[in-house]
Amino acid sequence: MIKNSSPGARPVALVRCGWQTVNIGDIAHTPGLLRVLERHLPGVQVILWPGHFDRGAEDLLRGMFPSVRFVSDMPQWQPAKPRSGDVTLAAAFSEAHVLLHGPGAGLVAHQDVSRWVRETGKPWGVLGVTLGSPLGSIEPQSEFPPALRDLLNTAAFVFTRETRSLAAAREAGVCAPLGFMPDATFSLGDFRSGSQADPILNRFSLTVDGFMCVVPRLRLTPYWRTHPERRYPESEVVTKDRFNAQHVEADLGKLRAAIVGWVRSTGLRVLLCPEMTYQTELFEPHLLAALPADVRPHVAALDRYWLPDEAAAVFARSRLVLSIECHSPILANAVGRPAIYLHQPQDTWKSQMYPDLGLGEWALPIESTTGEALTERVLAIHHDYPKALATVAQAQHRARDAMARAVTSLPTHLGWDTATVALRA
Secondary structure, eight states: OOOOOOOOOOOOEEEEEEEOOSSSHHHHHHHHHHHHHHOOOOOOOOEEHHHHHHHHTTHHHHHTTTTTTEEOOOOOOOOSSSTTTTBBBBHHHHHOOOOEEEOOOOOTTHHHHHHHHHHHOOOEEEEEEOSSSSSSSOOOOOOOOOOHEEEEEEESEEEESHHHHHHHHHHTTTTTEEOOOOOGGGGOOOGGGGGGGHHHHHHHOTTTTSEOOOEOSSSSSHHHHOOGGOOOOOOHHHHHHHHHHHEEEHHHHHHHHHHHHHHHHHOOOEEEEEEEEEEGHHHIIIITTTTTTTTTGEEOOOOSSSOOHHHHHHHHSSSSEEESSSHHHHHHHTTOOOOOEEOOOTSSSSHHHHTTTGGGGGGEEEGGGGHHHHHHHHHHHHHHHHHHHHHHHHHHHHHHHHHHHOOOOHHHHOOOOOEEEETOO
């Protein structure tokens, strides 16, 4: 039966997720996880403990999940539109039966998890993170500190979002129950029906199935610009800016080659779009300005940031997505469209999700992939589109199955009555 509650009471889960809003992937983690919980454990009540939900993310979440309550007194962010059911963190700690850490590039909220363990003694678990991988390093080196291992060993369950992290956790000595649960962003298939795409398609003369979306990225995310309040040391900023400058032309030149090959071979259009706020600044100097005169009129650029529901609605009407970011391809796959992820070594080993789900041929390492090879892969998808759609459907089936297995195992891990949580396979 449910711990710390009266018999028959609905369990309450405190979901720690929503790390930042400068990246549509970090926003999408949360509705993705809430959708999986809603689908498979509809009897569980959810309190959401987000890091940040500005830039319209709060409205998105409240609209999608009206029964989810928010923690209302976080120092770094507080709801702009509080509701009567919202609770203080102290009340959430008292009411919740379990803390669920959502998807991320690591155990992002490890300090909050430690506080939960220390103050409540109640169970906690992880639903879809990368573990042990380097993040934002010029010279990537895997790392699994003993403190992380020890904290994970207090968990009731740990599900990593790709199998490379699973192996790293086992090798590091994590003995908590381990499993695989792909990033919950794969669950956002309902975004495909959004009408938000219509203004963008009309503005840029885009037709359904008649354009490719392209998303650029720098090697190291310039958080010193997106989060100036963090006060990065000037020497670190200079070093990282210099590293990005050394790679940007070669990396984005491969995107340009694919754009040129796409336009000249298919006659179809291209939409440049961002996954992070800073990426709109890359469009003109690194992509548009260097395009040949016959190609440039076929390429449009979104001049603003967007939220994951709008992005996914546009992806759902595109032919395919080509991205150096990870979560735009995931959103594309969630809404049934093929996508290529051109993976940089500085961006963790989350790319392993793609081969885990049967999408390995579309996850390409940027340093060993030429512009010509990338163009061939893009055109291969276009010319055998039924096969590409079948690949997407198979990957979606694998992702849904893995997410369902993970979430429906929670009552067993936590000692909950499956009838109370209304378990749905």
